[in-house]
Amino acid sequence: MSMEASAADTRSLPRINLDEPRYDQSTYSGRAKHFFITTNPLNLLKTGAELEKAKELVQAYRYVLLSRIF
Numbered sequence: 001m002s003m004e005a006s007a008a009d010t011r012s013l014p015r016i017n018l019d020e021p022r023y024d025q026s027t028y029s030g031r032a033k034h035f036f037i038t039t040n041p042l043n044l045l046k047t048g049a050e051l052e053k054a055k056e057l058v059q060a061y062r063y064v065l066l067s068r069i070f
Helices: 004-010 026-040 042-047 050-070
Strands: none
Touching: none
16 A cells, blocks of 8 residues: 555544543543543553553654644
């Protein structure tokens, strides 16, 4: 798959907002869903380097979003 085709495919995907929860935080079920989505017990099995790499990926995504705005 070429870079152009890959970029075209991502344009049709919904944008991810990392700063707001997906679920209504004013309800118990919304808070519970948010907790279970954001808390992953499998992270206990990851090394510090793997977790750092994931953190860098999220920061890079935010940087790209901000660079498009400004």
